[in-house]
Amino acid sequence: MTKIISVVNQKGGVGKTTTSISVAASLADQLHKRVLIVDLDPQGNTSSGLGVDKSQQEFCVYNALIGEVELDDIIISSQIDSLDILPATIQLAGAEIELVGELNRENKLKRAITKMKKSYDYIIIDCPPSLGLLTINALSASTHILIPLQCEYFALEGLSQLLNTFTLIKGDLNPDLNIAGILLTMADNRTNLTTQIVEEVNEHFPHHVFETIISRNVRLSESPSHGVPIHIYDPKSSGAKSYFQFSKELDQCLQKE
């Protein structure tokens, strides 16, 4: 049974793309799972962070959402054997407005994934920083949501809005959707702010916070410019170690269900 995980948070810059790339690459290369990573953000950071030349892609996830092509025809391979990529291009920016008038607009991605011939152990969906139609498509197609949460005040503020959206989607569109958990990112243990945020999140959402915490590590923000995930760019970095630790924790937590 494929685990389909949406990496979601409408707050911008909290580490959604960094988490999607690092976890997908680690599950594939270090834990030997078959993984597909889906870039559902018109910015296309997951695509470029994995070295995809977006200008060379004739089709992208946008074309599958509007039903022009099958997903199998757009999926490309990565430098890691068991990791495939469904890239995004700038065309995706038009999808939100174009999908509004369509019938069954929330389930376009779900239908495209069920028609896919190739099978995977994990599908990781990197979402844009909003709760619009692209993110709703991701949530309706998913078995789990993973919430990266930056250890900052504004990031904490948006959490209840996100959990309300989860409850709405689970109620109306996708009763099988569950919360995988909250991953604390960009923690800086030298500051009181991080300690305060970690305490508050553990108090308000006690059963949903992963044990692994990702600290701030400049090597994580350098690796996308080389087009490779962190465990290839700098295997000894604290970023590579924490994301490997987290991928194991996530895999164990989802296999138990």
Next chain:
Amino acid sequence: MTKIISVVNQKGGVGKTTTSISVAASLADQLHKRVLIVDLDPQGNTSSGLGVDKSQQEFCVYNALIGEVELDDIIISSQIDSLDILPATIQLAGAEIELVGELNRENKLKRAITKMKKSYDYIIIDCPPSLGLLTINALSASTHILIPLQCEYFALEGLSQLLNTFTLIKGDLNPDLNIAGILLTMADNRTNLTTQIVEEVNEHFPHHVFETIISRNVRLSESPSHGVPIHIYDPKSSGAKSYFQFSKELDQCLQKE
């Protein structure tokens, strides 16, 4: 002639809200301008960062966009005499989808601002992390765009997409729109990444980069949890000093035109 500035970047977490609050507060309190700050992001970070209790707001900018109320009826005062706030609430999250079918949907904010009775020297608009209808409304109502750019690889990648959108809007919707400039934020001079990004931006966009660079400073991320701008929370911090320096540079640059 009121200067209306959209603070825009579809990349998330680059410092749009921090820049909007810091600059609006500094222009009002330190440079004695009459300023209105508009929160156009459904997350409502500008509103909460200035101490607004969003749950107490019956109306917000959403109600003005759909023509239910006039802007003058929703504007609230802040703890700074010459700074007013146009708050956002969660209702704004529905605006993107609701506006799609409306006539003249791109100019709702512009029309609401032209009907306003009170006058300001500056109107600062904090935009959400997307290039959707809310941001397009902001650009069509503005005289200038201010682009906060985090010194990171992904942030640089999105810049050409943003400048393309600017050219489209200037061509089709608002010929008076000009680029105020690019403000480099969250710079960390200890890393090569920051040096690389600063060099690249100055090379590709030589005439558009402000001299002031905002460095990473934890006091900037602490001040929103106290509901006050940085020059009140910690006037001696490097964050307060750089944003005061920047507000002077911005004001001089716009007065020269």
